[in-house]
Amino acid sequence: MVGLHAPSSIPNFAFFIFCMKNILTALSLLFATAMFAGETYWQQHVAYSMDIDVDVQNHQFTGKQKLVYTNNSPDELKRVFFHLYFNAFQPGSMMDVRSRTISDPDPRVGDRIAALAENEIGWLRVSTLTMNGKPVSFTEVGTILEVDLPKVIAPGSKTTFEMTFDAQVPLQIRRSGWMNKEGIELSMAQWYPKICEYDHEGWHATPYVGREFHGVWGDFDIHISIDEKYIIGGTGELKNPQEIGYGYTTRIVARKPVNGKLTWHFVAKNVHDFVWAADPDYIHQTAQVPNGPMLHFFYQSNELYDANWEELKHYAVEGFEFMSKNYGNYPYPQYSIIQGGDGGMEYPMATLITGERNLRSLVGVTIHEAAHSWYHGLLATNETLYEWMDEGFCSFATSRTLAHLFTDPMKKNPHQSAYQSYLSLARDGEDEALITPADGYMTNKAYGVAAYSKGEVLLEQLGYVIGEEVRDAALLAYFEKWKFKHPTPTTFKRVMEDVSGIELDWYFDYFVNSKHTIDYGIKQVEGSASNATIILERVGEMPMPVDVVVTLRNGNSLPINIPLVSMRGNKPLDVDGMQFELAPDWAWTNPYYALEIDIPISDILSIEIDPGFHMADIDRDNNRLDLSANTNFIFRN
Ligand SMILES: [Zn+2]
Known part of the structure; x- marks a missing residue:
């Protein structure tokens, strides 16, 4: 199809190792440069x-x-x-x-x-x-x-x-x-x-x-x-x-x-x-x-x-x-x-x-x-x-912390209610951008959802973008570098970038400075006896990297990570206990992305975007395609 991302072969573990090395180098660089980074910072006493x-x-x-x-x-x-x-x-x-x-x-x-x-x-x-x-x-x-x-x-x-x-x-x-x-x-x-x-x-x-x-x-x-x-x-x-x-x-x-x-x-x-x-x-x-x-x-x-x-x-x-x-x-x-x-x-x-x-x-x-x-x-x-x-x-x-203290269903996804309250307000269009000053929100409700729920989602979802363990390490690095000081969104972003080795301007620009929402979907699947092409669609205005899990009829699954070009890198590929394969970057201007896999289409049982529910996707109905029940695929030959 015209304008679709040119697919290439997917498994690329050498690149994965290269990225991990970059992350480790970035970690050591962060601590080495911390003493210099403070030079322009001052605060009153x-x-x-x-x-x-x-x-x-x-x-x-x-x-x-x-x-x-x-x-x-x-x-x-x-x-x-x-x-x-x-x-x-x-x-x-x-x-x-x-x-x-x-x-x-x-x-x-x-x-x-x-x-x-x-x-x-x-x-x-x-x-x-x-x-x-x-x-x-x-x-x-x-x-x-x-x-x-x-x-x-x-x-x-x-x-x-x-x-x-x-x-x-x-x-x-x-x-x-x-x-x-x-x-x-x-x-x-x-x-x-x-x-x-x-x-x-x-x-x-x-x-x-x-x-x-x-x-x-x-x-x-x-x-x-x-x-x-x-x-x-x-x-x-x-x-x-x-x-x-x-x-x-x-x-x-x-x-x-x-x-x-x-x-x-x-x-x-x-x-x-x-x-x-x-x-x-x-x-x-x-x-x-x-x-x-x-x-x-x-x-x-x-x-x-x-x-x-x-x-x-x-x-x-x-x-x-x-x-x-x-x-x-x-x-x-x-x-x-x-x-x-x-x-x-x-x-x-x-x-x-x-x-x-x-x-x-x-x-x-x-x-x-x-x-x-x-x-x-x-x-x-x-x-x-x-x-x-x-x-x-x-x-x-x-x-x-509460999930750690109490053994209850919250433990499985402690951030679920934050996602729900942000997504419900965003669907209603009553949300206001996070950049709004605290006293400037038009309603107390929009303030509460933005400050508490969307802010919580921002951090949890950042783990989806840069990797959960990287995010957790970056939070500790942020604490060490900025405790007893006044960090700003930019200083926070810089620590996250330094530790992850991933560029994050786009993430904060959209999620903080705008009300743009996230919605990715599976448009269609086409394939043959030897391969399949999954057409993914960016429906929402905010670009995000996309995790896709293809489940096969034999019970195996094929998890794939598609980074954004704007990230200039990718997260570690072990996610939720699965080893993801790295697909070529998605340039966000393109609303469609063709994901080619070397698996006969008849072997595919289902395809799902972000099955871990880490992305604040406002419409999850288009995230999953069940090929046993769905006719929205084309079998070539
Ligand atoms: Zn509070």
Whole structure:
């Protein structure tokens, strides 16, 4: 047929070995060049010291903050910005208006912000601010403090900002707040004036509208004075358990409160945020991960759920072991699993989760948030722009870890539900491209499916493109190269290319930057007593390499891999326990491909594209051709 790819003989094991050699060379090159690749990368640094004094009666606190800011950028900074997240919880705020105008509001928010009373709204007010001891003027604009500097911050220099501030904790609406629905008194996320990130893309003075964060790497030294009856869990290590009469493993009643308050001292190094929660009724327990962090559990006793929290410990320990082995070694000394917030939310070295859940749900949310220690905590992408690298990769790790922890049908294909939810939205045409900024999706549904499900599919499907084991090795290489930094889609792609030896521009260009969908089909088969020609069709707009398995009537099968020209290589050919043969590349512009095999057509029982269901193919009806039941083939001679 005209325009079809010229077929050639298929088995080519010499080429396969050549490719494997390339992959190994690429692996060693990656590590050799890592030291050079970092030369153009820079990131800002913060060192926060804060003294916080909490009034638990009216949910207010005062704070003093000293921030040593290091400008590692090559740029002179004329302005700086701080986040004042609590200001979002006021009627008329951007978060309030967005929630009341989006077609499918998050039920946790809805119109609840608009209904907040004066003593229930949140606010964070900076009263004084100095730069290297000199007063600076500033303007509060919603959730952002705009600061014009009297003197530029020179490249490579350190600047000290000192501020005093007051705050009112909002009634719990989203993530932070007092009195969540399970009765936790203080969930303290996004609670302090936090300098915005400045990176190679400039300032990220992103208003708090609802979703996702981006923070500056650095160190936190935090003192929190609070009513002596309260127990605090949070980011970082507690430095003074003896002073407050509170041990990690035992409660010591030797408290020395001052005016009815105790001061908790936490230190966290090399993180980009600090969360805490406080409640007088917290039970505190611990579990040690072998060769890993101490896990801390903070929850209120509830006879319906206490047994689940008890069980959670060993699942969490095993989960951390699995994730450290597969996604990179967890480097911090501790991790706290804290009942609080409004579902599950990730923070460095800690999570706030709701706790009144069945065991599977409690383990599921804990593992998801803990997996964020890798995909957010350590590989800190700007989630406001690249939410799929945060939620999607985290969902991928969650599915795998849960499949490891629970023996159930999920274990066979842990990513099945992610594929289903992405494909169903794509079929309906309601999906939005992954490149959409987190707050910019037209619906919450499209955001959720894109960030979580399509992001998970992107990573699982990448294993189909470059090989599962190569993908897994590349994830570890990505962790080693980009932990404690801000990776971007391009830096991620580069690691995947380096480790696999395969060019991947096309994969990210289509799957991230467009809504193009994948659909491959078997058009027809024709053949003779000596051979067969299978005509494959690219129906969808997105090109992909194609795995085809031809099953013969004698029970044998012939698995074949057709790479794309754009890949400039191919994956290892052992897939799902089968040894694939390599076919010539498919140039994506051609909608058809003729696959010639030296097998009599009468010997063929069936032909299937991607029988392992690794490809996000929106129409699988055309993926399989059963020659015993189907007449769509031509027998020549
Ligand atoms: Zn998440």
